[in-house]
Amino acid sequence: MSESSVIHDIGYQRYTGPRLGRGAVFAAIYVHGLRAAYGLGRSAKAKIFPWLVVGIVSLVAVILAAVRAQTGLLPLNYIQFADAMSWLIIFFVAIVAPELVSRDMRSGVLPLYFSRPLRAADYIGAKVAAMVTAVWALLAGPQFIIFLGGAFTTKTGMSGVWNELGDLLPAWAYSLLWALLFTGIGLLIASLTGKRAFAAGGIVAVFLMTTPVVGVLSILPSTTAQELAALASPMTLVSGVGQWLITGANTGLNIGRFGPVYAIEAITLIATCLLLLLARYRRVASL
Template identity: 65%
Template sequence: MSEPTGVIHDIGYQRYTGPRLGRRQVFGALYLHGLRTAFGLGRSAKAKIFPWLVVAIVTVVAAGVTAVRSQIGEVVMTYAQFADNMSWLVIFFAAVVAPELVSRDLRSGVLPLYFSRPMPRSDYPMAKLLAMITALWLLLGAPQLVMFLGAAFTTGDGMNGVWKELLDLLPGLLYAGLWAAVFASIGLLVASLTGKRAFAAGGVVAVFLMTTPIVGTLSIMPSQTLNELAGLASPSTLVQGVGAWSLGDLLITGDAAEATHSLIGDFGPVYAVAAVLLIAGCVTLLLARYRKVATR
């Protein structure tokens, strides 16, 4: 009779007997994790430095604008203007956040674990995209709320003044949502192409900054039509063109408003359609990218 060659030890593992959550809970968990990652929550102190530095900057600017308005009694920056003026910060925020959301998973090779669960392949990129859109919208929208509260408490028209401020705030929040959707869709698509965060961050910044000289070149061409369509060449000026067409005096007031409208002429609807097509195209390519990743 042969001697036993091994021993089975009972180390206390038990089968899971609790409720098994479905697709909605998986999607929600990915979305919440992505949103927390965008602001460095649940991560090291080093990961929190840049996101919260940007949050501090935009909040201080909003508080400063509110304080100046309360002192001089005039609007120095509209809600929609705030989104335009802070867009340069959003570029760098997106360049840091997008690689954190997707490039890390590509580099560490954990995607097969995600797709081993009964989760549609589109849920992973869509959850990450919605998380990034939410983070960027909060970055631009929360300071606008600070400006609104300051204006509401200092208005001299009572509830009528508060209502007027609210009517000005809502288009500003929608405009911030457009900025967020454009920046997030482009940033996440670029970041999904590489697992190296430095390359992904550089690529995101390059897309936004290197297209700006193209706009400058087209805007000085002898053709007026080409000048008015020049803003289509860059994501930032594309969004600004949509804002100039749709928001009007809520974006810029006085002579500057007429100058801005003259830059896009009668092509406002073209800018709006181009923005929608840009977002839809980026989302389509992002989904296609993860269908390819999932089959590896």
């Protein structure tokens, strides 16, 4: 350094506040992802589709509760309600999954994320948790509306309320299975491209292409083929698990003695999607 050199103090100071670590980063990504799923904190345009889906699903639940209050009959039970809303859930996932992961890839912020004390597993765990929560709430909230309609109109007092709760809780577990499976598939596909339109199209295509396969297999003359047909599509796969595990589910599927097979495939598919997703982001984090 020469004698004429000068050191200028421009006011930079070291950070002396609390360092919250990985847990706080995980929570921040989770909350941000959950808000993004419903368009909160974003433009009015981003809120239109998710809240339109919320409105439709909730309206159907209110109608079912009103019909039950007037007639004493429930056209769709809690399980059937989740199945009936499945196509809306698909489109919800197709919009939300790219919003959660494709946007980060396109904007190039992943290296910034992983330069902090944040691991790929933390990032993926937070995104998966946010998406699962958003999808589960989309079904569980309206199911709770139906429960309130049944609880307040029961003619058997508290025993009727407890019976209603006994129907609701397995349905919430069933909705969680929907959320886990759809989240795993949706986020995995969305993680493959930074273009949201391509990601959304790919997610919808997976479900559209597999559903006709179930129809073809179900009309084969073999009884075994008919009972296994629903394994070919994620939508009917969940229904098959519900038919096996939940008494009175009445999903309309004939799965015969193959209930355990449906459960094994569902668990395997969810685990495979999540592991592939983790491997994908570990590779990104290592670049």
